[in-house]
Amino acid sequence: MLKTGIPTVYLLASGKKGYFYVGVTSELLARVYRHKHEPYKKSYAKQYNIDKLVWYREYESMAQAIAAEKQIKRWSRAKKYELIEEINPSWNDLYQTMLGNVENNSPRSSRGRGGAENLRFSGVPTLSAGEKTTTKSREIPC
DSSP: OOOOSSOOEEEESSSSTTTEEEEEOOOHHHHHHHHHOOOOTOOHHHHTTTEEEEEEOOOOHHHHHHHHHHHHSSHHHHHHHHHHHHTTTOOHHHHHHHHHHTTTTSSEEEEEEETTGGGTTTTOOOTTOOOOEEOSSEEEOO
């Protein structure tokens, strides 16, 4: 069964060359389900039909995940595209793969499967233990 409570940055897309949404959550399956089935009526994701999980990466702490999310949001479209292409060149909906593993009662956790082991893209921020990142209003210890 998939582990829950793991801080994760994820990227949804409307399709290849479409719109992107970058988010952070500690419950990836539940969050993507809400994007697909219970979107806010006036949300950006619903407006542009952004509901395909095309990339995700797990972090040790929520502070690290939030810092990574903020950095990825500032990236150019080309850099986000490269990030996805490196681990998911077919732009498959990884949610469907994850869901299949849950339905099959896979004993494996979400770490190191479904392409997740390849999510060590050189441009994705990682923070060492004790390293800090700064937001506009406060420091976040990692």
